[in-house]
Amino acid sequence: MPENKGKSPKIIAVVNQKGGVGKTTTAINLATALAATNHKTLLLDLDPQGNASTGFGVGQQERSDSIYDVIMGQAGLDDVVIETDVPQLYLAPANVDLAGAELELVDGGRRSHRLQDALLAYCGEDQAYDYVLIDCPPSLNLLTINALTASDSVLVPLQCEFFALEGLSLLLRTVERVRNSLNPSLSMEGVVLTMYDGRNNLAQQVQDDVRDYLGDDVFQTVIPRNIRLSEAPGYGMPALMFDHRCTGSQAYISLAAELIRKNKRLQAA
């Protein structure tokens, strides 16, 4: 029985406008680790690239009803959400149609609230999700604004490289703007360092700088660079199913545990 019967889920946007930093890898494997610890979880693919959907082996024909239809108000989430091979884990797939949504929404009403409205309508008592994770595109466009408007918190995968902090301050300013206008209760779930290579001095330096700058907002768990994490999507499964013992999978299990602990502490406070 899911833990969350009758309560609303914790909705977390996985965001970084920089491409290729590990958003999708984090969304897929964190969602899997949460589901594996008996938390009913919905992964929402909000990227026209559809990488999260591909990562679960969802073929194009299974995506004919997609998150695009939901954003355009032509379908509800209940029409598009599918089961994955991971018990307790569900997926709202995306396809390339989503690339047109921003333009098509230019004159649309509640255009920043489309996802929020759909989630509110869907996540009623009978769904009983514990977590919803939203895999965002590498941009601060209207789709990402929809994710930030719909979410309780923001999780930022950050690759330890030279320009990381610069991109982060732009992202944090955007989060602040959304908090001041569209979603006052948006909070920071945390920054997670990804593709970390401890032999690289620059990576260590960036980690120290990020921890100095953000303190407790940085997860203790660091995701190492691990080839198994990049191989798994080619087999249409999360790394946690592909090889649950590899260092990457173990790191995502530990990230999920840290996130659950943090949320239990907040609930108790």
Ligand SMILES: Nc1ncnc2c1ncn2[C@@H]1O[C@H](COP(=O)(O)OP(=O)(O)OP(=O)(O)O)[C@@H](O)[C@H]1O
């Ligand atoms: N910890 C890791 N170790 C090794 N490879 C990784 C790791 N995390 C991600 N990758 C690989 O790096 C590439 C980019 O990762 P991913 O797709 O998760 O990033 P993204 O931020 O979602 O990208 P985009 O901005 O295009 O959506 C992928 O090929 C992925 O398999």
Ligand SMILES: [Mg+2]
């Ligand atoms: Mg991605």
